[in-house]
Amino acid sequence: MVVQENIRGIRVVKSFVREEHEKTKFNAVSDEIYQNSTKAEKIVAFNSPLMQGTMYLSILAISYIAARLIVSSSMTTGQLMSFITYTSQILMSLMMLSMVIVMLTISKASAQRIEEVLSEQNSLDPNIDGLKTIADGSITFEHVDFSYFNSEEKRCLYDINLHIESGQTVGILGPTGSAKTTLVQLIPRLYDVLSGSVKVGGVDVRRYNLESLREEVAMVLQKNILFSGTIAENLRWGAEHASDEELVQACRIAQADSFIRAMANGYETHIEQDGSNVSGGQKQRLCIARALLKKPKILILDDSTSAVDTKTDAAIRKAMATELKDTTKIIIAQRVASVEDADQIIMLDDGHIQAVGTHQQLLDSCPRYQELYAAQLRKEEQA
Template identity: 55%
Template structure:
């Protein structure tokens, strides 16, 4: 886990290494200062001259200034290293997610990924910052102070040998109790964020059904659940502070009591006043360093689960990769399904597609019809290799899709998915997702073909109109037409519309299909639809049922041979209803 996280330090290795070095110098200077003060006190007790006091005073000022300079420098390099590490880690996670296949994304919820890239990374960043600074400063301060304390106080410093193991045992018990709770809390964070995301996305539905109170109660329950677990964990972690305070003050009382007794009883022969003051300072430094270490342990305990969640994302390998010597050119738009069966995961008990044998010629207009759950979308998602087949193979341009470079294949197979989205930006910005180098004329042509130019021209800023995130300021039909235009700009060899005209009227739907026939005759066009009218004029219509191809043929052929197609047509066609009544 540490090796994987350490890869994200990269260009920030220098400040990450420099920070501990600066901290070491700072600690050494801080540990020398009490020694100089002790000598100064002893000299003053012996009646030294003013020159000696001034000399010691200058030494102390120089030491203090140098300690401050190295401390500030360590703070700057630590901030640079930790924030840079967090930036790289966030970037690495995002890039990894971009490479995921649909199968990989199905393993994580969107809210979980967002939590991992925000809250979890902040936790790991804080731990990293403490590790390269506080976790170095604490042990070094304790070791140097321990050595100096023994050198100046002898047996009086033995109190530290008792205090340190007690604190260590206490910390171990606290961490052991708190870690499982934090692990549970972060899972509940995912569920809480999932609830928020779902509510915001479905705000119109929530308001239309007047379910605000229900959603508030659901959120409150989830929030209180997180609060209870966090409170329980924080209560356990809070035991750390009083335990530290007790050891600090117990140590101080011991040193003061026995140290003062030693000074008075020995008349300064065994331990002098200066040594006594130094031992007090060193004891305070030791116990403060222990408190620093306890803070580090607390932060690491909280971030361990976060680190594991981040590494889980970074270790996830995409189930779809381009082969070596991959093909970079798709010959034509022909498509072949050779005895294809598919299921979404290895653990799935049933196949989503079974024994699909289908051959589509380049340039054909194919319609796909079927009831909900008949795996229409699943079928077409295998063509651009959004998923890999479980059995058999899918060919595009006469070659197995697994032989192509993924980018090359998907650039030649454009898919307008059932739930396409628009991104915040202008209409031009959204259209150029299809082709970053598209000219204004090419965008205009694509939009005319998709029947989008008409409504775009009615906007005051036309193609420079700003689209809100998710396309919330345009209608469903307008969004679908813009998405179709975006796909057309890729000039693909295969164009797949997955129920992408469901929100447009029948006239516009017919005009889009007519444009396809006239202006992109060589492109293979596959249209998934719920309306028979949307596929009625297709070269061939595929009827899906239960993950299998039930029938294939033209409209007239299917009316004679397919009971499913005939029933769908009759239920949607008024004339058919009247005929049925007669």
């Protein structure tokens, strides 16, 4: 685990000049593993001579007793040899059995971990026989409470009431930890509500077939993941049988087509593990294009343009407004500029909705929004 963390975060380690610290940590962990492994191997190594010694001592004891019996004519030499042979076979079998027991003991910890994974149950009911057709991308939250611990005392969302019309663009703003991501994760049923209901297309999401629901909801998460393979292969995670023209169209909306074509192999350019050979902004745009290929009724962008410059961000929003008129778009952002053109802007704080309205309405009525807008405006002027 330590090696894996250091390899994945090697740039961070070097930028903070923590090589010596990480070497010390690695040596400490390595020494602990060495000590445990040595202890286990000593037990295994001690087992063999112990069993061999037991076997030879048994044969010596049998030979001594049998010799006295042969002298007294109570046993023949042939009987002695047969007895020694059978005893050796029994002791050899016991020795092999002891080795099996030792190996089972060593593997017990691994077996327990595998069992934990295999026995883990999904708490979400996939509702295989549920509805498979979603009418539109409208979303309604009705008195929604939510807790990751399924506890009223540890709620993350409190009495959320919200309605989003199909095709609208909705922005969500709020400080870190205000449950913005938690709110949108309830739409594709990554989690189920504690109380209340979330409706998509006028129907409670729990009534839909889970796979059908998620097919109509595309999410671009905060942590952007790309897989080893070509750009085209990564994009087709959104639609396995998408044509080349559809790939290009999705990338144009995501403002990714230009930098892809600038690469030597274009859409056949190989992406390294976790997208390490493309920049953060390029990775975000590829992930947006991948989500667009699903042609979903609901598109959720969870702070997915944070590494993109403001000009490109504006171009992505403009292209989506033009090309995705029937798709409900939910944009979680830290910049007011990313959502000021939205049909609705939701201000969240500590799991509560503070205000809902357009950019101008919130400027006129919401002190928290006014404060956020003024602070970001000052930063832009200073820049």
